[in-house]
Amino acid sequence: MASVPDSDVRGRPAAGEMNGAVLTVRDLSVEYAMERGTVRAVDGVSFDLDPGEFIGIVGESGCGKSTLLFAVAQLLVPPASITDGSVVFKGRNMVGLTDKQMATIRWKDLSVVMQSAMNALNPVKTIAAQFSDAMRAHGVTAKAQVAERSQEVLRMVGIDPVHLKSYPHQLSGGMRQRSMIAMAMLLTPDLVIMDEPTSALDVVAQRSLMVQIKELQEQLGFAVIFVTHDMSLVSHFSDRLMVMYAGRVAEYGPTRQVFDHPLHPYSIGLMEAFPSIRGPRTHLTGIPGSPPNLASPPPGCRFAPRCPKVMTRCREESPELYPVDGTLVRCFLHADGEARDE
């Protein structure tokens, strides 16, 4: 985005690639209005997404990752609302658009695949009927065209087109998720937002679906925002990885780099939280404690109460995102990275 100054490195480790981003999120904040005041669930998150790029967003429940995703898709409902920042999609700020204006963008340019396909599909309509609804709403009305495209997208996700006549309950969990993804592809969007689409599936089905999403993405060139609590899932698929903690970005950088050299103590903890199937069997501890209550976040670094490397400073001041070798990390341990770079 031309309007974004080059010096703003906060959302973007690799400066200079700013032009041509399909999505630019700047200082996005979301607040829930509660009885006892507001809860800031997403706090000043910035990132860019290039066409065809795959970004993974990970963190524990309650870290704000799903809220962020809903905010990007303009799907927040009261008491949640965007209080600050912008979401510029294909040159247009979507924050503040009316539902009617958003309706022209949804499905066509931007589609969302929700966590539970069982609940996202209409149980009393066939797959074909639901596909044609989405297409007709965007002006594709010719029956032959609708049928042809419906068959095409189902084939893309590896489902026999005979299942167009099926109702959701007649499909397996994996097939329902696949048909949701097929539905998202109907109008060849530029951006597909996915909220844990594989969490209800078995490992075998999960891996197969991930490989397929990646193949479709490479073939059709859409960008993906993929939210999950399972870091290992996106390790081989996402280009960049954002680790969120308590509503803020804790670490953000190229996926491989974050996996091989995690900088933030939280990322390191997450990485060591899941047992490996190979290698030696070691005792793991996970991350003790739980994320802070966002109604009254701790002063200073929000991870400080759980951090094994906490310093006095962490409890008093709030760390910024410091750039270290193309990765951004919100931790005082790496504050000198900034000085070195400049």
Added chain:
Amino acid sequence: MSDPAARTQDRADPAGSGSMLRTEGLTKHFRIGSMFSRHMLHAVDGVSLEVGERQIVALAGESGSGKSTVARLLAKLYKPTGGEIYFQGHPLSALRSRQDVLRYRGEVPMVFQDPFASINPVFRVSHGVLRCLKLHRGELSAAERHEEAERVFEAVGLTPAAEVLQRFPHELSGGQRQRVGFAQALALRPKLILADEPVSMLDVSIRIGLLNLMAQLRDEQGVSILYITHDIASARYVADRLIIMYAGRVAEQGPTEEVLAHPKHPYTQLLLSAVPDPRAPLNVGAETDRGEPPRVIDPAPGCRFRWRCPLAIDECHQVTPELTELGPEHEAACHVARSGAEVRAFG
């Protein structure tokens, strides 16, 4: 508190082989469709497994493999179509009186998958555990019940116990709620806990804590645990033995490390190859396998994995493979593996 050792003695296991629970040809079929339908879903077919004392046994498999049905059969929530369950050497079908069944349920409690649905939201968390104590351990006075509730809450790491007991479920995180589930089970002084996917709904960062808790319960309280899961990596982390189920049958079983180091059944290999591991390069090759559920409605004889198996031979289509010992305590039900051929189907 009465002496738990004395209680065990009067129900001594005649087989006495250190086996806590054993099943023989356990079978459960469900009728599909109307009452008169002749279509049967073979959820569990001839499963023989064993859980030893102070042992965590992982029962792993995909959805629809019958692992939860096995758990429910063991919990006496379902009546088996065939086969028998022996608990400490005694057949369960011989349990007649309500008291016997109640005692069995106390000794073999279940921890459920969904910590958000398995605790009554309108009562404080003390309610469930106190009710368990009242129902199963009538000898305790009200004060003793409170003491015991605090003890089990502390044992599962819910501290300060007195304070946590007074909270409502919504005030607890998912991990804490699941610990409440284990505390309730522990209050019954169980011999064997049936844990049906106890960590699958929890965050990755919380899971390890629960897995460590299970190991701790085994080591410190001496309970056995049947850990039902689809996550092989977590099974490896806690389990002494691993049983892989596919389509209602045991595909492979043995000591965890032995099975994982030398998987004999093609399905075990497929499962292992699909586990995401950021530390290893992406394993490509088996992604043509869509992970579609097996056909278990009126299955014909033959290996149930044959439709997905790249190594299937004629025999697999005609004869149902039985478990055969292929390594130390290591059994697999595969014709190809039994023939001595090197099985390298996936990964």
